[in-house]
Amino acid sequence: MHKFIPDGALKMKVIRPKGPEIFDIELDKDLLAKNKALARTNRRAFDRSKIMAIDVMGSVGSGKTSLIKAILRKLAMGERVAVIAGDLTTTIDAERIKKEGARVIQINTGKECHLDAHLISRAIKKVDLEGIRFLFIENVGNLICPGEFPLGAHKRLVVVSVTEGPYTVIKHPYIFREADVIALNKMDLAKAMKVSASQLEKDAERINPQASFIRTHAIRGVGVGRIIYSLGLRSYRS
Numbered sequence: 243m244h245k246f247i248p249d250g251a252l253k254m255k256v257i258r259p260k261g262p263e264i265f266d267i268e269l270d271k272d273l274l275a276k277n278k279a280l281a282r283t284n285r286r287a288f289d290r291s292k293i294m295a296i297d298v299m300g301s302v303g304s305g306k307t308s309l310i311k312a313i314l315r316k317l318a319m320g321e322r323v324a325v326i327a328g329d330l331t332t333t334i335d336a337e338r339i340k341k342e343g344a345r346v347i348q349i350n351t352g353k354e355c356h357l358d359a360h361l362i363s364r365a366i367k368k369v370d371l372e373g374i375r376f377l378f379i380e381n382v383g384n385l386i387c388p389g390e391f392p393l394g395a396h397k398r399l400v401v402v403s404v405t406e407g408p409y410t411v412i413k414h415p416y417i418f419r420e421a422d423v424i425a426l427n428k429m430d431l432a433k434a435m436k437v438s439a440s441q442l443e444k445d446a447e448r449i450n451p452q453a454s455f456i457r458t459h460a461i462r463g464v465g466v467g468r469i470i471y472s473l474g475l476r477s478y479r480s
């Protein structure tokens with residue numbers, strides 16, 4: 243489907259499994275199609291309730307929760323914002339987010355490395371969506387699985403931090419291709435990590451020229467206004 247071969251990759255022998263070599267491909271296709279259909283149902287539910295939903299993806303520790311908290315603080319909309327916190331087993335992030343005054347619901351996925359549209363449809367039945375304007379969905383920390391499972395969100399924000407090193411973007415083209423907005427977080431540590439933000443931005447632009455690329459320091463709230471603007475939250479706010 244996506245063809246992305248980084249420079250230099252063909253200078254050596256590379257083994258890439260072809261369709262028939264992946265034995266569960268049919269099951270996969272079926273699963274993805276069902277997820278897509280459910281995502282469309284979720285989107286209709288959001289639109290009926292005039293809710294804008296944002297899927298927040300990225301590695302464990304990239305700063306997803308911190309950035310959501312910073313956005314909530316800046317929006318200052320209290321209980322008019324809801325957050326679904328996806329995590330394997332804990333409720334740590336839900337507790338952290340609750341402090342910002344938003345309505346929070348936790349989904350524990352157990353061994354699953356991503357949320358899916360079915361889990362979201364169950365979650366939105368449990369949370370009172372009356373009066374909610376924005377719904378943030380913090381996906382499970384992972385740069386591979388969540389990209390393949392749309393949840394019905396209107397926008398997708400991918401958070402990547404400089405502490406993940408210089409090759410994170412180029413090595414994960416699929417998820418960055420899904421992004422509407424890419425936050426390069428922990429900019430305060432870029433120098434110490436010897437990571438070039440401009441190079442990461444160039445990599446992102448090659449993979450997904452449409453996405454906005456914003457440098458952030460979630461703890462200090464740097465770049466958060468631009469994230470809000472680029473996600474279109476300002477105009478959707480009233």
Ligand SMILES: Nc1nc2c(ncn2[C@@H]2O[C@H](COP(=O)(O)OP(=O)(O)O)[C@@H](O)[C@H]2O)c(=O)[nH]1
Pocket residue numbers: 300301302303304305306307308309335383427428429430431458459460461462
């Ligand atoms: N120095 C620095 N630390 C950050 C920044 N954003 C998040 N962190 C820290 O990184 C760690 C992981 O953040 P968290 O929001 O839990 O990441 P998540 O796993 O993606 O939700 C926490 O210790 C945060 O305080 C940032 O911009 N700069």
Ligand SMILES: [Mg+2]
Pocket residue numbers: 306307308335380
């Ligand atoms: Mg988190």
